[in-house]
Every structure is written in C-alpha cells, then in structure tokens.
Amino acid sequence: MVLAARSNRASYALLAGPAIVIYGLVIVVPVLYSLVLSFTDWAGMGVPNFVGFTNYVVMFSDPIFWWGLRNNGLVVLVSLIGQIPLGFFLAYVIYRRLVRHSGFFEAVIFFPALMSPVVVALLFGVVFAPSGLVAEMIGRATGNPMFSLTIFNTKNTAIIPYLIVLLWMYTGIYFIIFLANLQKTSPEMLEAAVLDGASEWNILKSLIVPQQIPVFLTSAIYAVAGSLKSFEILWIMTNGGPSYYSNVLGLYMIQNTFSFYKYGFGSAIAIVVILLSVFMILILSSIAARFSRRFEQGAT
Amino acid sequence: MNSPLGKTFPLGRLACRVSTMAVAAALSFGSTALAYADVTLSAIVPYTKIDPDYGRLQETYERFHAANPDITINFDYLDHDAYHNKMQALAISGNLPDVLTLWPGKRTGYLTNRGYAKDLRPFIQRDGVDKMLRPVFTQAQAPSGDVYEIGVPYVNFTNVVYVNRKLLDQLGLKYPATLEELMGQSKAIREAGYRPAVFGDQSNWVLQSCLLSVLVGRLGTPEWFANALAGKDGAGFTDPPFVNALQKIRDMVDAGFIDVSEPSTTREQALSTFVSGRSVYLIGGIWEVVNLTSALPADMKDAVEMHPLPAVAGAALAGVDSSSGQPATGFGMSAKLDDDKAEAAWKWIKFNLDPSNKDIDVKYGMLPIYTSDVGISDMLTDPLAKSSYAFSSSIKDVLPVLDDRLDAEGVTQVINAGLQELVLGSVTPQDLAAKYEAWVAANDSNRKAK
Amino acid sequence: MADHEWKSGRARVPLPFTIVSYVVLAFFTVFTLFPLIWLGYTSFKPEQEIVANMVALPVNWTVRNYVQAWQLGEFGHLFVNSLIFCVVTTVVVVLLSLSAAFAFTKIPSRWTRLWFSFIGLGLLVTISSSIVPLFIAANYLGLTNTYLGILIPYVAFNISFAVYLAASFVRSIPNEVIEAAKIDGANYLQVYRLIVLPMSRPIITTIAIFTFHACWVEYVLVYMMSSDSSIRTVQVGLSLLKGQLSFNFGFLFAAVVIASLPLLILYLAFRKHLQTGFSLGALKG
Known part of the structure; x- marks a missing residue:
C-alpha cells in the first residue's frame, strides 16, 4: 500500500510536473522579478537603485496613465454591453434559424476572431485614416475630394475606431460560445412553448435568457480578463495617437519600457496591469457566484 | 574594383586566426575557413529590405567584398524602432554586433554614452579621412571629443x-x-x-x-x-x-x-x-x-x-x-573589437565614405558632399536628384x-x-x-x- | 438531428426582431467582406493606381506586388519559422497538457486543487501583459534571439487553457477503464500512453488546432525577442513591411494576403474544432 502510494505520487509528479514547472518558471518567476524591479530605477544596464514607491507615485500622477485606464475601461464596456449581448443575439438568431443562409452568416461573424491582430490593424489603419478608405468613399459620395475624416481626432473620440474594430473582431467569440450553449437547450421545451403559442419574443425572454445567465457571467469574466491584456491592434493602428488620446495601459507600458529604457517604471506598470486584472476578475467572480447561487435557489 | 584608399591589413593576423576560425566554424563554413583566415563581422542596420538603403548597402558591400575577399560581413535588417529596442537589449546582454549603425546625435546615446562604441579618431587621423570631409562630419559626438561614427558624407x-x-x-x-x-x-x-x-x-x-x-x-x-x-x-x-x-x-x-x-x-x-x-x-x-x-x-x-x-x-x-x-547615420564599431576585427570594420567604414563609390550612393538617391567637387552634379540625370543635390549644396x-x-x-x-x-x-x-x-x-x- | 424537429413549428417572429437581426448581420457582413474584397483586388493594383484612387478596381491587373512582397518580405523563411514555432509548441502543449490533465483528474492527490487553480491563473495572464517581465528575464538568461526563447513562453502561455480543455475531457473517461488496466498491472505512465492518449483523440485535435492558431497569430513576443531576422515569423515580417522612411501600399497588401491565406485554410478545414475550442473557453469560470 505504501509502495503503491509512493508510485502514485511519482507518477503524479512525472505527469503533472512538466506542465507546472514550465508554467511556473515562465509566468510566475518573471512577474515576481518585475515586482522587485518595479521598486528600482533600473535602466536596463548597471546596478538598479532602490527607489521605493517612486515609480508608482510617478505613474499615478501621470495623466496618460489615467487616460489609458479610461480607454481600457471603454474596452471593457464594449465587451460587456457590445460584444456579449450582440454575440448572444446573433447566436440566438442563427440557432433559431430566424434568417436564411445561417451558414454564411456564421462564417462572417466568426472568421474575424481568427484573423491575426497584425493584419486587422494594418487593414483598419488604412480604413479609418483621415484620407483612408472611409474618407475616400465619403469624399467621392459627397463630391468633396478634400474630405478628411477628422472626427476621430479629438481626445474623446480617438479610441472609437479601435472600439469598432474590437466589436467586429471579437463578437464572434461570444457568438460561438452562446451558440454552443444554446445547442444544449432541450428542443422539446421549445417545441412545447411554440405549441402553446408563445411568441419568439416570449421564448427569448422567458426561456432562453434565464437559462443562459451563467454563460453571460462567465463571458463577462472572460471579457474583463481579455480587455486589459491586448493592445497589439492599437499598437500598429494608432500607436496611441493622436498625442496620447487612444493610449491604453498595455501600450503605455511598452512605450515607457522599450522607448525610454525605463525598465523599473515599465515593471511597475506591468505589476499594476496584472493586479488590476486580477482584482477585477475577483470582483466579477464573486458577483457571478452570488448570482448563480440566487439563480439556482430561484430555479428550485 | 579596387578600394582606392588602399589596402592595409596589418597587425597580429595570426592572433586572430584562431578566433575567426572558431566563428567561421560555428557558422558552419568549416572547410573554407581552413583555407583563408577570414574576418567575419556582424552588423545590424536600421532599415528593412523594402528600404532603398537596402539596395545601396547590398551594392556597396558587393563591391567591398570583391575588393576585400578576406572580410565577410553578415548583415541583419531591422526597422527603425525595432533597431533601437534590439540594440539596447543586445548591449545589456553583451551581444552587440561588431559593426554598429550609429546616429551622430543623441539617438544612439544609449550606446555611445555608455562606452559601447569605439572612438574612431585614431583611425580618422591616421588615414587623413577628415581632410576630404566637411567639418560637420567629423565634429565631436561627445563632450570628450570622441567620434563614434562616420557614414556617407551626407546631411539628412x-x-x-x-x-x-x-x-x-x-x-x-x-x-x-x-x-x-x-x-x-x-x-x-x-x-x-x-x-x-x-x-x-x-x-x-x-x-x-x-x-x-x-x-x-x-x-x-x-x-x-x-x-x-x-x-x-x-x-x-x-x-x-x-x-x-x-x-x-x-x-x-x-x-x-x-x-x-x-x-x-x-x-x-x-x-x-x-x-x-x-x-x-x-x-x-x-x-x-x-x-x-x-x-x-x-x-x-x-x-x-x-x-x-x-x-x-x-x-x-x-x-x-x-x-x-544632421549628418546621416553612419557606421561605428563595438568597443570590444580586437585589433584585427577593428581594422576590418574600419576598412568597411572608410569604404562607405570613399568618393569612388559615389556612383552607388547617387544611384540610390544619397548625394554625398565632399570638401572638393567630385563631379556629382554631372552624374545626375533625374530632375529630382538634381534638385536634391542643388538643395543640399x-x-x-x-x-x-x-x-x-x-x-x-x-x-x-x-x-x-x-x-x-x-x-x-x-x-x-x-x-x-x-x-x-x-x-x-x-x-x-x-x-x-x- | 433533434433540432430539425422543432424548427418546423416556428413561433411568430415580431417584425422589429427580424429587422434588427438583418441590420446587425448586415454590419458584420459589410465589415468582414468589404475590407477583405477591397484588400484582395487592391493587392493586384499597381502602386500608382492605388495612390491615385484607393477605391477603384485595378485598371492594369498585376502580380508584381506579390512577387515583390514574397521576395523582399522573405516570406519563404518566415513561413518556415512560423511553422516551426507552431508545430513544436502544439506537440509539446498537447503532450504536457494531457498528461497533467490525466494526473489531475485520475490520480487522487490532495495537491490537485492547488495545482489546478495555480495553472488556472495562467488564463488571466497573456504574453502582452507580461512582455516586460518576460523580456527582462529572457535577457538575463540570454534567451533573446533564440528559438528556445520563443518556444518556452509559447508552451507556457498555451498550457493553462490546454490543461483546462484536456481535463474536461479526460474526466469523462470512465474510471473503470483505468482501474481495469491498473489491475492488469499497468502503471499510470503506461495507462497514459496506452489508454488516455488514444482515447483523447477528439480533444487532442481541438487543443492542437487551437494552440496552432494562437501561435500563428501571436506577434508581440516574437517582435520583442527577435532582433535576428532568422527567427522572425510571418506576423512580425508583416508588421516590419510598414517601413519607416519608405512606403508601398501595393506590396503591403499583397503581403497581408499571403500571410492570411494559411488562416483561411485553417478555418475552412477545421472550423468545427476552432469553434469548440473557443466555445469551451468561456466555461472555464
């Protein structure tokens, strides 16, 4: 028995060990190392000087940080009130075959999620440029060859083209998630509702939506986790401009670290980004847990 | 085509033979490396292959290598932003290439201010390079008076x-x-x-x-x-x-x-x-x-x-x-090059600003200015190139x-x-x-x- | 299939509902198809025509952009590199994730809860958010500019999700099958090799396709870790075509098409697996 237990432990270590070790070394160790560096003024070479919380103080008093945070917030909002509801709606439409050619639409909605961020950024960089595709089309339509698209040039609107691209690109993921879950719905139940004379609206409101609430909640967590992390598209599309108006925290981190050799400062931003996303996810998870408990109680 | 600035390749050739052979062997040029004591240099330039500078570099290097078959330079190409990121990283990790592309001003201060680049003044004075160039090209690039780079004598x-x-x-x-x-x-x-x-x-x-x-x-x-x-x-x-x-x-x-x-x-x-x-x-x-x-x-x-x-x-x-x-970017060399490699790198640097290669520069739209007229305006046929040279002058x-x-x-x-x-x-x-x-x-x- | 039965009895669909459906679908159709079609024909347009009129169809169709893009962009070796990174990562991730999932679900241990949630944390961290720590660490270890410097993070960042996918599948393998093998004298490693791996083929395909896709479109890590063009990938090569002081729309677009074709093929061939991967993604909780 003892021997068996020992051999079990050895097998466990052999089977699970490699994944845990490689994961821990690559993901956890560098983050801890950065945490240490974030309290220094290390410039990439020489000996780092310990500077306490200076980097954090500087960051929190930098308007670009707060503006980046604001833009990150908008990215979260686009996921929560844009991608997820739209993804659900589209999944429902396709699932219930409310339109023709559902196979075609499925492809059109899902394919963008697979495209590479670099391609999307290069493409839509040209589409939304002041003298880009959209501007040229408006210009030709209105007979004004000088037309230039400047509505995205103000501080408040600079992030909008990026948000549109995100909405278009990633709604497909939530669409697929909801579609998969809708397909688990029991057909008999729907059949019965239809026979009872329920309208499509009633079916959606009373049957489908309550059933999908857990999926909405997990999707929301997924969205929040994703929103702080990606900036590749923005990097190539606008590089944070005009000025810093379309900056997000991830890009702010890259620019500070690699353009100005402020490794200590960049590390501090990295730590804040990671903490922020962990914090938001903890909050969302606890909300989700409470919700689903209430939902289960209500259902029984 | 010969390099008119002369071929000088003095000093401990033997000493470096071993190390260059090791490099060559590592690059799996094994058997040929045994026949010639080649010097192989690494270099990174801040433009990619779609840049006109790429073509200019290729032609210049072809001509250089034909004149100096014992010197091989392996180039790598990075876009401008990536170049600075990478050079900085390479400096930290001690992996700088032998030949550096440097800016005369602050842009590559992260290398020049920190002692990663060799002062070229001994070479410049020894070979009298400063006599054929306008002073702006050999002026001090650091408070110490050091000169870290010279390129094609051309003001950007x-x-x-x-x-x-x-x-x-x-x-x-x-x-x-x-x-x-x-x-x-x-x-x-x-x-x-x-x-x-x-x-x-x-x-x-x-x-x-x-x-x-x-x-x-x-x-x-x-x-x-x-x-x-x-x-x-x-x-x-x-x-x-x-x-x-x-x-x-x-x-x-x-x-x-x-x-x-x-x-x-x-x-x-x-x-x-x-x-x-x-x-x-x-x-x-x-x-x-x-x-x-x-x-x-x-x-x-x-x-x-x-x-x-x-x-x-x-x-x-x-x-x-x-x-x-500002004077165009030019080539400099890593501070840690030994004598033989440094001589080879200097040969390459000098080759780039040699007036006899002006035809290549002109072909790619870079119109060098020397202390004396070397007949560039006569070579120009393109109206834009003419305007450009007229503007610079x-x-x-x-x-x-x-x-x-x-x-x-x-x-x-x-x-x-x-x-x-x-x-x-x-x-x-x-x-x-x-x-x-x-x-x-x-x-x-x-x-x-x- | 069951879902065909109820469809016949369709409920009344309110008109506004239908209108909204078509409007939203139209948005996606236009946004997806129009830029792609535009990209397609523009890539066959001579540079001077693009500059003169961005929208118009080409007058003189040309493949010169493609020839130039392929040669100057060096897509031949970029493709090879992308393939190396994607294939090696995929194989390693499949093997490690399944073995870990097997240990977590079928070998009783009080550590499982801890390790499983430890690995689950990885779902929250991406390459982008930890690129600064990664870069600093890789520099310290001399891993920048090496294949290993790309492969190790690729495996690590894909393993969390793969373990999650694999665990959900391996859990459903009946314990009796494993017990029977154990009684026949097999140890856990043999069970993994002879029973779990062969039985997991469906989830292996999903994990493999999903990991491959994630690696193929990844950009930030390779961009940061490679100064040496010999280890760059398609995505990085593409981003570098947007030259600093020189420009050319024509071959940029041709290069975009070249770089996107593999994804289109991947989509057409493995649509179902990609969808499964993404749909399981949100259930991780």
Missing part, C-alpha cells in the same frame, strides 16, 4: 518644402518669400479644392523634426540654443524663440495651412496625397526624394521642386539658406534637430505628443513650452551635464 536635412509646381501654377500662385505669405495661400488653395500641405504626423516626430526644429533654429541664435540646452544664463525653453516657434505652428493651423487631420495621417498617406496631386506642398525630410522618385508618375517628376522654408518674420536668421538637419546653416540634441523621452512624450495637441487646439504654445522646460530642467541629460 529634415526640413524641405516639396512643391507641386504644376498645381501652384494652375492656381496662379508663386513660391512665397515669407512664411506669412505661405500661410496666406492656404485659403485660395482650399477654395480650389486642394490641400495646402501634408506632413504625415501620425508617428508624431514629423512636426517636431521637420518643422519645429527649423523654426526654433531660425528664431533663436545658436548661442541661445546652446544656453537653453545647458540651462545657462537663464536661457530655457520658455524663451521667446521657442514659444514663438510653437506659436507659428499654431498660426499655420489657424491659417488652414496645417490640416487638423495631421496627427492621425501617416507619412504613407501624406506622400500619397502629394503624389496624387491633391496637395500643393509636402513638408518633410530630404529622404522623401527617394520615396517620391519611386511613387511619382513620370509626368510629375519635372513638376516637383524643392525649396527651403520661406523667411520667417522676426527670425535671428533672416535668410532662407538654412534648414534643420545651397544650404549654408545646418540647424539642430531637436530630437537629435535633447533626450528622446522628453522630446517624444512632451514635444511630439504636445505638438499634436497644439494642432488639435488642446494646449497653448505657452503651456507646452512651460511643460517642456519643466521636463528638461528636471530630467534632461544636457542640463545634468552642467
């Missing part, structure tokens, strides 16, 4: 006004004598359905490098600029020359000369607007000649003229024979480019980003100047050096 002028002459004539306008007249043309140009000027400031250094620098250089005296850099005699960036330069830019926006879409227009789009005949002026560096040459339709090549910026009212430099600029005062003299962080984060805000009207010239002066006072290495 950052302010050139490209004019679509056809369009200008069609509108019944003339190239103006003053900046105020230039701005005054905007209304007529816009009414005719054209854009007055394009810059392409999305990557945000363009307005600073190609416009603000020349304005600051003309409005202030060189003494004032030197003092403002060092923070001496109470000079600084809140002084009238700097504030007025910013104000001029704001005026150009108000006059409709600078379009408010500039902060999100890429250089590619700006060029495309100019080339397709939708804007009268393109303001940019002399490097646009190469792009224009490849993008201009044949019938427009004769129509493009190059001018310095018109005279600026209230300027310390009243004339128009000045532009901002006509400029008497080479004014400093801000991001060449001041720390990148301040210029990028405060000036470049601030200029975009200035164009969009969310900051005043006074506030921007005050913000920058505060940054410089607190952080800039020029002030700290004091």
Whole structure:
C-alpha cells in the first residue's frame, strides 16, 4: 500500500510536473522579478537603485496613465454591453434559424476572431485614416475630394475606431460560445412553448435568457480578463495617437519600457496591469457566484 | 574594383586566426575557413529590405567584398524602432554586433554614452579621412571629443518644402518669400479644392523634426540654443524663440495651412496625397526624394521642386539658406573589437565614405558632399536628384534637430505628443513650452551635464 | 438531428426582431467582406493606381506586388519559422497538457486543487501583459534571439487553457477503464500512453488546432525577442513591411494576403474544432 502510494505520487509528479514547472518558471518567476524591479530605477544596464514607491507615485500622477485606464475601461464596456449581448443575439438568431443562409452568416461573424491582430490593424489603419478608405468613399459620395475624416481626432473620440474594430473582431467569440450553449437547450421545451403559442419574443425572454445567465457571467469574466491584456491592434493602428488620446495601459507600458529604457517604471506598470486584472476578475467572480447561487435557489 | 584608399591589413593576423576560425566554424563554413583566415563581422542596420538603403548597402558591400575577399560581413535588417529596442537589449546582454549603425546625435546615446562604441579618431587621423570631409562630419559626438561614427558624407536635412509646381501654377500662385505669405495661400488653395500641405504626423516626430526644429533654429541664435540646452544664463525653453516657434505652428493651423487631420495621417498617406496631386506642398525630410522618385508618375517628376522654408518674420536668421538637419547615420564599431576585427570594420567604414563609390550612393538617391567637387552634379540625370543635390549644396546653416540634441523621452512624450495637441487646439504654445522646460530642467541629460 | 424537429413549428417572429437581426448581420457582413474584397483586388493594383484612387478596381491587373512582397518580405523563411514555432509548441502543449490533465483528474492527490487553480491563473495572464517581465528575464538568461526563447513562453502561455480543455475531457473517461488496466498491472505512465492518449483523440485535435492558431497569430513576443531576422515569423515580417522612411501600399497588401491565406485554410478545414475550442473557453469560470 505504501509502495503503491509512493508510485502514485511519482507518477503524479512525472505527469503533472512538466506542465507546472514550465508554467511556473515562465509566468510566475518573471512577474515576481518585475515586482522587485518595479521598486528600482533600473535602466536596463548597471546596478538598479532602490527607489521605493517612486515609480508608482510617478505613474499615478501621470495623466496618460489615467487616460489609458479610461480607454481600457471603454474596452471593457464594449465587451460587456457590445460584444456579449450582440454575440448572444446573433447566436440566438442563427440557432433559431430566424434568417436564411445561417451558414454564411456564421462564417462572417466568426472568421474575424481568427484573423491575426497584425493584419486587422494594418487593414483598419488604412480604413479609418483621415484620407483612408472611409474618407475616400465619403469624399467621392459627397463630391468633396478634400474630405478628411477628422472626427476621430479629438481626445474623446480617438479610441472609437479601435472600439469598432474590437466589436467586429471579437463578437464572434461570444457568438460561438452562446451558440454552443444554446445547442444544449432541450428542443422539446421549445417545441412545447411554440405549441402553446408563445411568441419568439416570449421564448427569448422567458426561456432562453434565464437559462443562459451563467454563460453571460462567465463571458463577462472572460471579457474583463481579455480587455486589459491586448493592445497589439492599437499598437500598429494608432500607436496611441493622436498625442496620447487612444493610449491604453498595455501600450503605455511598452512605450515607457522599450522607448525610454525605463525598465523599473515599465515593471511597475506591468505589476499594476496584472493586479488590476486580477482584482477585477475577483470582483466579477464573486458577483457571478452570488448570482448563480440566487439563480439556482430561484430555479428550485 | 579596387578600394582606392588602399589596402592595409596589418597587425597580429595570426592572433586572430584562431578566433575567426572558431566563428567561421560555428557558422558552419568549416572547410573554407581552413583555407583563408577570414574576418567575419556582424552588423545590424536600421532599415528593412523594402528600404532603398537596402539596395545601396547590398551594392556597396558587393563591391567591398570583391575588393576585400578576406572580410565577410553578415548583415541583419531591422526597422527603425525595432533597431533601437534590439540594440539596447543586445548591449545589456553583451551581444552587440561588431559593426554598429550609429546616429551622430543623441539617438544612439544609449550606446555611445555608455562606452559601447569605439572612438574612431585614431583611425580618422591616421588615414587623413577628415581632410576630404566637411567639418560637420567629423565634429565631436561627445563632450570628450570622441567620434563614434562616420557614414556617407551626407546631411539628412529634415526640413524641405516639396512643391507641386504644376498645381501652384494652375492656381496662379508663386513660391512665397515669407512664411506669412505661405500661410496666406492656404485659403485660395482650399477654395480650389486642394490641400495646402501634408506632413504625415501620425508617428508624431514629423512636426517636431521637420518643422519645429527649423523654426526654433531660425528664431533663436545658436548661442541661445546652446544656453537653453545647458540651462545657462537663464536661457530655457520658455524663451521667446521657442514659444514663438510653437506659436507659428499654431498660426499655420489657424491659417488652414496645417490640416487638423495631421496627427492621425501617416507619412504613407501624406506622400500619397502629394503624389496624387491633391496637395500643393509636402513638408518633410530630404529622404522623401527617394520615396517620391519611386511613387511619382513620370509626368510629375519635372513638376516637383524643392525649396527651403520661406523667411520667417522676426527670425535671428533672416535668410532662407538654412534648414534643420544632421549628418546621416553612419557606421561605428563595438568597443570590444580586437585589433584585427577593428581594422576590418574600419576598412568597411572608410569604404562607405570613399568618393569612388559615389556612383552607388547617387544611384540610390544619397548625394554625398565632399570638401572638393567630385563631379556629382554631372552624374545626375533625374530632375529630382538634381534638385536634391542643388538643395543640399545651397544650404549654408545646418540647424539642430531637436530630437537629435535633447533626450528622446522628453522630446517624444512632451514635444511630439504636445505638438499634436497644439494642432488639435488642446494646449497653448505657452503651456507646452512651460511643460517642456519643466521636463528638461528636471530630467534632461544636457542640463545634468552642467 | 433533434433540432430539425422543432424548427418546423416556428413561433411568430415580431417584425422589429427580424429587422434588427438583418441590420446587425448586415454590419458584420459589410465589415468582414468589404475590407477583405477591397484588400484582395487592391493587392493586384499597381502602386500608382492605388495612390491615385484607393477605391477603384485595378485598371492594369498585376502580380508584381506579390512577387515583390514574397521576395523582399522573405516570406519563404518566415513561413518556415512560423511553422516551426507552431508545430513544436502544439506537440509539446498537447503532450504536457494531457498528461497533467490525466494526473489531475485520475490520480487522487490532495495537491490537485492547488495545482489546478495555480495553472488556472495562467488564463488571466497573456504574453502582452507580461512582455516586460518576460523580456527582462529572457535577457538575463540570454534567451533573446533564440528559438528556445520563443518556444518556452509559447508552451507556457498555451498550457493553462490546454490543461483546462484536456481535463474536461479526460474526466469523462470512465474510471473503470483505468482501474481495469491498473489491475492488469499497468502503471499510470503506461495507462497514459496506452489508454488516455488514444482515447483523447477528439480533444487532442481541438487543443492542437487551437494552440496552432494562437501561435500563428501571436506577434508581440516574437517582435520583442527577435532582433535576428532568422527567427522572425510571418506576423512580425508583416508588421516590419510598414517601413519607416519608405512606403508601398501595393506590396503591403499583397503581403497581408499571403500571410492570411494559411488562416483561411485553417478555418475552412477545421472550423468545427476552432469553434469548440473557443466555445469551451468561456466555461472555464
């Protein structure tokens, strides 16, 4: 028995060990190392000087940080009130075959999620440029060859083209998630509702939506986790401009670290980004847990 | 083709034989390495293969390697931003290539200020290279007087006004004598359905490098600029020359000369607007000649003229024979090269500025200037190349480019980003100047050096 | 299939509902198809025509952009590198994730909860958000500019999700099958090799396709870790075509098409697996 237990432990270590070790070394160790560096003024070479919380103080008093945070917030909002509801709606439409050619639409909605961020950024960089595709089309339509698209040039609107691209690109993921879950719905139940004379609206409101609430909640967590992390598209599309108006925290981190050799400062931003996303996810998870408990109680 | 600067390859060849063989073997050139004691150098250049400089480098290297079969250089190509990121990383990890591409100013200060590059003065003096070059190319690149790089003797002028002459004539306008007249043309140009000027400031250094620098250089005296850099005699960036330069830019926006879409227009789009005949002026560096040459339709090549910026009212430099600029990037070498490698690298550096290779430079639109006339203007057939050479030769005062003299962080984060805000009207010239002066006072290495 | 039965009895669909459906679908159709079609024909347009009119169809169709893009962009070796990174990562991730999932679900241990949630944390961290720490660490270890410097992070960043996917599948393998093998004298390693791996083929395909896709479109890590063009990938090569002081829309677009074709093929061939991967993604909780 003892021997068996020992051999079990050895097998466990052999089977699970490699994944845990490689994961821990690559993901956890560098983050801890950065945490240490974030309290220094290390410039990439020489000996780092310990500077306490200076980097954090500087960051929190930098308007670009707060503006980046604001833009990150908008990215979260686009996921929560844009991608997820739209993804659900589209999944429902396709699932219930409310339109023709559902196979075609499925492809059109899902394919963008697979495209590479670099391609999307290069493409839509040209589409939304002041003298880009959209501007040229408006210009030709209105007979004004000088037309230039400047509505995205103000501080408040600079992030909008990026948000549109995100909405278009990633709604497909939530669409697929909801579609998969809708397909688990029991057909008999729907059949019965239809026979009872329920309208499509009633079916959606009373049957489908309550059933999908857990999926909405997990999707929301997924969205929040994703929103702080990606900036590749923005990097190539606008590089944070005009000025810093379309900056997000991830890009702010890259620019500070690699353009100005402020490794200590960049590390501090990295730590804040990671903490922020962990914090938001903890909050969302606890909300989700409470919700689903209430939902289960209500259902029984 | 022989290198006219002579072949000298002295000093402990034997000593390096072992190490170069090891390198060669590691690169799996095994058997050939045994036959020749080749020197193999590594190099990284800050442009990719779509850049015209790539072709120039290839031809120059082919000729070099034919003349020096014992020296092999392995090049790697990176775009400009990636280059700086990588060089910095390589410096930290001790893996710098043997041959470095360096800027004469601060841009590669992260290497030159920290002792990663070798001082070339012993080589320059030994071979008398300085005698054939204008002084601007061998002037000190550090307070110590060190010279870390020399390239093709060519000034990268950052302010050139490209004019679509056809369009200008069609509108019944003339190239103006003053900046105020230039701005005054905007209304007529816009009414005719054209854009007055394009810059392409999305990557945000363009307005600073190609416009603000020349304005600051003309409005202030060189003494004032030197003092403002060092923070001496109470000079600084809140002084009238700097504030007025910013104000001029704001005026150009108000006059409709600078379009408010500039902060999100890429250089590619700006060029495309100019080339397709939708804007009268393109303001940019002399490097646009190469792009224009490849993008201009044949019938427009004769129509493009190059001018310095018109005279600026209230300027310390009243004339128009000045532009901002800096000597082109050139090659330097890693500080840790041993004698043999250093000699090989120096051979390559010297080869690049040799007048006998001017045909390659000219072919790729880089028109070198030497102390004596080496007959370049006779070689030019392309109208744009002729204008470009005429422009370069006509400029008497080479004014400093801000991001060449001041720390990148301040210029990028405060000036470049601030200029975009200035164009969009969310900051005043006074506030921007005050913000920058505060940054410089607190952080800039020029002030700290004091 | 069951879902065909109820469809016949369709409920009344309110008109506004239908209108909204079509409007939203139209948005996606236009946004997806129009830029792609535009990209397609523009890539066959000579540079001067693009500059003169961005929208128009080409007058003189040309493949010169493609020839130039392929040669100057060096897509031949970029493709090879992308393939190396993607294939090696995929194989390693499949093997490690399944073995870990097997240990977590079928070998009783009080550590499982801890390790499983430890690995689950990885779902929250991406390459982008930890690129600064990664870069600093890789530099310290001399791993920048090496294949290993890319492969190790690729495996690590894909393993969390793969373990999650694999665990959900391996859990459903009946314990009796494993017990029977154990009684026959097999140890856990043999069970993994002889029973779990063969039985997990469906989830292996999903994990493999999903990991491959994630690696193929990744950009930030390779961009930061490679100064040496010999280890760059398609995505990085593509981003570098947007030259600093020179430009050319024509071959940029041609290069975009070249770089996107593999994804289109991947989509057409493995649509179902990609969808499964993404749909399981949100259930991780």
